[in-house]
Amino acid sequence: MSMLELITKASSSSDHSTTNSQYPIGLNPDPILLNLKPQTQQPTDPSIVQRVEGWKISQTDSDIIELNQTFNKTLKIKLKNPNSFSKSEFITLLNSHLEKNNDKLGNLVVSGISDEGYTKSLLETLGFLIGDNVLGLILEACFKFEIWEIIETLIVSGLVNGSGSVSDNLVRNLVEKNRADLVCLCVKHVSNLEASDMLLVLKFFLSPSKDAYSGMSVVRKEWETQTVSAIETVTDKSIKVLLMMAHDGFMTNELCLHYLVASANVDDVMFLACVGKLNGVEIMRFVRYLKKWLVKYQKFPQVGSVSKGSGTHGVKVLESVPSLEHVTKCFGLVIDEHFTSLVMHPEFREEVESIELVVNSLVAEARLGYNLANLCAGLNP
Template structure:
């Protein structure tokens, strides 16, 4: 049935997916803390049993998620590391077409098999963002604001060095950056980038994009110059380190 998206509705798809995962749960004997009638049951099934989905089934599930715009399920699959290899093909491009910049950032963090086309597409999105992409980019800005404020509150306890470090890094990452540059943080801080591929992607940008990229990197250099001790602080996910920023500048020169 999943091979014909026109043969069922969004509600029917979620019901089929839940039934499929429930049958697998019964076969392997994995217990769940909630029942079918509880709220969020399907999400818990995916988090717990999503790894049992084969490549073919996962591909069909992804198609249905895009067709019915079921972003909460797609988000669980991305964060759970279930989308990789062949299943990640065209994922970023499809998300960009759907104007889901927030999920693009998640993919950068959690999908390890990023190809040239993926990285180049993301660089284009964040360095030359279309107006249609901003609504979900604003979601990312709000997340940064929340993280920075939360870390600042925790840092009021001066004895908690980890909290103080987090507050400094998060405020550095949040202040003075544009909304699209906040999204760019995820790419520059990613451990999934191949230097050769990334250098080729940067070299393929147009003049205005390259200048925007250099301005972005210079902002980071100024911040690390202003707070030199922060370069040795404990790193945080999605906060570019001085090492990563310097590496990107060197790749730009080499390209």
């Protein structure tokens, strides 16, 4: 069988999970590589790559793999009998599994942590030892019992990736549960989001149901808390203005859009494809949302120079504030994908014409700043 045939056969397999993987966790390579040695000390042909022997994983890795496999089997059986499986039993089972891993690594997590933060601390420290097969079951149990704190920890800790069996239906389940706060965290922390997930998030934020506003109110409260805190503690006036810009005048669902527009995890090509699948109402809402940002940056041009690259200045939500560059890029994608609709329909055309006035003003300011910068450079050679 050729290499192409082998690859094709593997990719067409109906089961891509790691349930039956012999090594479901990331192995520690140091002891493995140190034990490798050539099969023969004097190869007959020096030009041929030498084969090695001595492959053996460490006892610790072997024990952790065994713990994962045992936990995987136990949790899978428990989830098949949901009526006899409770939330408290799941938490106890999860903590016990993580504690056993903790013992194998020399007690990285110390005791004495409060009950509410104990599981979170275990996951943050030992989550990297959880295989994808086990992680998928943990997410399944968390959705079943609506344990949102654990899902949040898994997302923020980077344990959930955007592709693969682990994150299958993660975003969809969160949308169905109207957990806009956790959807925002997915956009912010989960890399390689699928195009279907991105479209679902975009539509969810642009056309939320009545039930969705309960979760979105959590996002608004976070923005309000961070803004008030910044006003009281941050000395940089531009940061205060930027946070007030991001909060004032935006509807609750539009605050969630901030995360999507500002996210570094959003692929431009997939985003363009998703924008193309919006209906007329959603396009208009998105255009008006972007217009709000353009108007704000026109009124407060001094905040355009606020740098978030060196950190968040103690304000976590600052990194989710769309820059002028983010906004113009998104508006450009909308124009590229819906140019005919935006030009032919009177309502769309009026919005675009009003935005054009704002854009012309921003361009004029940019040119003035560029000329002033050149002048200063000439005066200070």
